[in-house]
Amino acid sequence: MEESLIKKLMASMKCSVCGQHYEVDNIEVLKHEEGLWYLRVWCVACHIQYLAAVVIKEGEAPEVITDLTEAELDKFGNMDKLTADEILDMHNFLKDFDGNFSHFFNQEQV
Numbered sequence: 001m002e003e004s005l006i007k008k009l010m011a012s013m014k015c016s017v018c019g020q021h022y023e024v025d026n027i028e029v030l031k032h033e034e035g036l037w038y039l040r041v042w043c044v045a046c047h048i049q050y051l052a053a054v055v056i057k058e059g060e061a062p063e064v065i066t067d068l069t070e071a072e073l074d075k076f077g078n079m080d081k082l083t084a085d086e087i088l089d090m091h092n093f094l095k096d097f098d099g100n101f102s103h104f105f106n107q108e109q110v
C-alpha cells in the first residue's frame with residue numbers, strides 16, 4: 001500500500017474530540033513496518049495531535065487505531081527509540097481491538 005493511499009485512508013477519519021475530518025496535509029507517516037503504519041495526525045479544528053496506527057492485512061479492510069494518548073505520542077515522537085518490543089505491544093493492542101473501522105472503510109473504499 002502506498003503512502004498517499006494511507007494518508008487518504010486516514011483523512012477519511014474524524015477527530016475523536018471535535019468530529020472534524022483530518023486533512024491529508026496534516027497527516028505524516030512516521031514509520032512503516034510491513035503491514036503496520038504509524039502516522040501522526042493533527043486536527044485543524046482543535047489542534048490536537050494523535051498518533052495513529054494503521055494495520056494493513058492482505059485481503060482485509062485496514063484497521064485504524066487513533067486513540068493513543070499524548071504520553072504514547074511522546075514515546076513514539078522519537079522514532080529512533082522504537083523497538084521490536086513496542087511494535088509487539090502494538091500488535092497485542094491491535095489484536096484485542098474490535099472496533100468497527102473495517103465496516104467504515106468498506107463503505108468508503110468500495
Ligand SMILES: [Zn+2]
Nearest residue numbers: 015018043046
Ligand atoms: Zn479536532
